Amino acid sequence: MVKSFQGVRMVEPKKSPATQILVKDHMSTNLVTFHPDDTIDKVLDVLTKRKISGAPVVDESGALIGIISEVDCLKEIIKGKYTNTPKFPGKVKEHMSTDVITLGQELSLFDAAQKFLELKIRRFPVLKDGVLIGQISLSDVIRAFPKLKQTTW
Template identity: 70%
Template sequence: MVKSFQGVREAPIKKSSQPLLVSDHMSTNLVTFHPNDTIDHVIMAMTKKNISGAPVVDEDGNLVGMISEGDCLKEIVKGQYTNTPKFPGSVEEHMTKEVITMPPDISIFDAADQFLTLRIRRFPVVKNGALLGQISVSDIIRAMPKLKASTWGKY
């Protein structure tokens, strides 16, 4: 009797059809601002939309910064000294210009690790300078119940 032995072989890893990339879970319908918008405009829009920050884009849709409630506070404090309830300062004056971004094609597990490491609650998702969306800690958390246990450990 002849036995055939092919040696140890690894079972091929099946590609998951689960949406596991940042691009599958990011928000794309974003409120954005322009560098020449006023802080008055930002405060009104953020209050109306119940958001705490937003990307700042140029005319071509490229990310140039982020503006947050904290950035707006700087103009509010300045308004106290000038004794005016108006906040005419520009977004460009107060926005964060060095923004940490995330590419759309990384896994949500790598994104989760970045959230923990950098202690940031949201990242703009950018490809070739263009703003595609935004991923937040909440987006990652909402994705978890949708994943199948059978392919969980393969990423």
């Protein structure tokens, strides 16, 4: 207890790193992934059915090589409009983003939130020792904060 001009109050102990809120606690691990040779038709179908806006692209060994999003798919949709093609046969590898920024699973959720603000990206793949283990989206972060207890801040 500490006495001050405010009266007697209990001083809460400093939080240990073990009580931090981490990316691994709020990331998605059951991921939809695409292969570079998948068609944009397939991507649009899966994104629509799963109600997601993008997903990681992995090679045959499961290594992360890119991200495909709804915005990336728009390129093929626009191309289809000009060629009067109702199908979108373009390949994921032609439209995916390959300059992928990833996060580590031990990053705090507050630091992840800062990355979302700085980089204006909607999702980050999460790697552990170079292996894709999950993904954290802006929606995951937003959903996590109302659940936090006051003492975890």
